[in-house]
Amino acid sequence: MPRFSDSQPSAYSHTRRGFTLIELMIIIALVGIVAAIAVPNFNQFINKSRTQSLNNEMLALVQYARTTAVEQKTFMRVCKESGRWTVKKTCTDTAKVLRRLDIPSGSTVNPVVTSVTEILFRYNGTSTDTTLLTCQGSDHANGYTIDVKASGSVRSWPRGMTNSTTSMTACQ
Numbered sequence: 001m002p003r004f005s006d007s008q009p010s011a012y013s014h015t016r017r018g019f020t021l022i023e024l025m026i027i028i029a030l031v032g033i034v035a036a037i038a039v040p041n042f043n044q045f046i047n048k049s050r051t052q053s054l055n056n057e058m059l060a061l062v063q064y065a066r067t068t069a070v071e072q073k074t075f076m077r078v079c080k081e082s083g084r085w086t087v088k089k090t091c092t093d094t095a096k097v098l099r100r101l102d103i104p105s106g107s108t109v110n111p112v113v114t115s116v117t118e119i120l121f122r123y124n125g126t127s128t129d130t131t132l133l134t135c136q137g138s139d140h141a142n143g144y145t146i147d148v149k150a151s152g153s154v155r156s157w158p159r160g161m162t163n164s165t166t167s168m169t170a171c172q
Contacts, residue, residue, distance in 0.1 A: 047136050047139070047142070048136075048142050048159070050104070050107065050136060051107065051134060051135065051136040051139075051142055051143065051144065051159075052144070052159070054103070054104065054107050054109065054134055055109075055134040055144035055146065055156060056156075057101055058085065058101060058109050058132065058134055058146060059146055059154065059156045061078060061085060061087060061099060061101045062078055062119065062132075062146065062148060062154050063154055064087060064098075064099055065077070065078045065087045065099075065119070065121050066121045066125055066127065066152055066154065068087065068098065068121075069121035069122060069123055069125065070121075070123065070124070070125045072123075073123045074089065074123055075089065075120060075121065075122055075123065076088075076089060076098075076120075076121045077089065077090065077091050077118045077119065077120050077121070078118060078119040078121075079091035079117065079118045080111070080116075080117045080118065083102060083103055084100055084101060084102045084103055085100070085101045085103070085109060086098075086099065086100040086101075087099040087100070091117065091118045106136060106137055107134070107135065107136050107137075108133070108134070108135050108171060109132055109133070109134050110132065110133055110171075110172060111130055111131065111132055111133075112130075112131040112132075112133060112172065113130075113131075114172070116128075116130055119148055121152065124152075125151075125152035126150060126151060126152045127148050127149070127150060127151075127152045128148070128150065129148065129149060129150045130147075130148040131145060131146070131147050131148070131162075132145070132146040132148070133145055133146075133168070133171055133172060134146065135171030137171075138170075138171050139171070140160070140168040140169060140170050140171045141159075141160045141167075141168065142159055142160060143159070143160065143168050143171050144156055144157065144158075144159060145157040145161065145162045145163070145168065147163075
């Protein structure tokens with residue numbers, strides 16, 4: 001037996017297509033709220049990623065200098081220049097650049113001891129004792145520390161740490 005609603009058309013039964021203006025306004029408002037929450041977190045994520053990437057590149061540059069010094073049985077230097085770090089045999093303007101890392105604007109890679117302008121690696125892999133800080137602006141909580149020991153050991157500490165127990169307090 002057919003149901004009443006199937007056999008008789010109702011005054012309220014008409015096919016609707018699309019969305020009403022109110023439904024579209026509600027969806028746009030919800031998308032706006034989600035975007036307002038997500039965008040600041042996304043920007044922070046991007047800055048953290050940039051800092052980590054710069055730290056990894058600097059770590060690779062320092063390790064490259066050590067490896068090259070041992071392989072070529074010569075002295076190699078990681079030289080701090082204006083806006084970049086380079087690997088050379090001597091830190092002079094005329095020396096051949098073997099590798100270079102340009103520091104993006106807003107980021108810094110600085111030695112803790114501000115008078116340090118180069119890291120020397122000897123032919124046996126030993127080095128000068130140096131600590132480098134990688135930061136985005138002055139955000140030390142998301143910065144990284146690279147320790148270069150006199151033995152030639154090169155180590156990067158986790159985000160916001162200067163060693164296994166001490167947190168970073170500044171980006172200098």
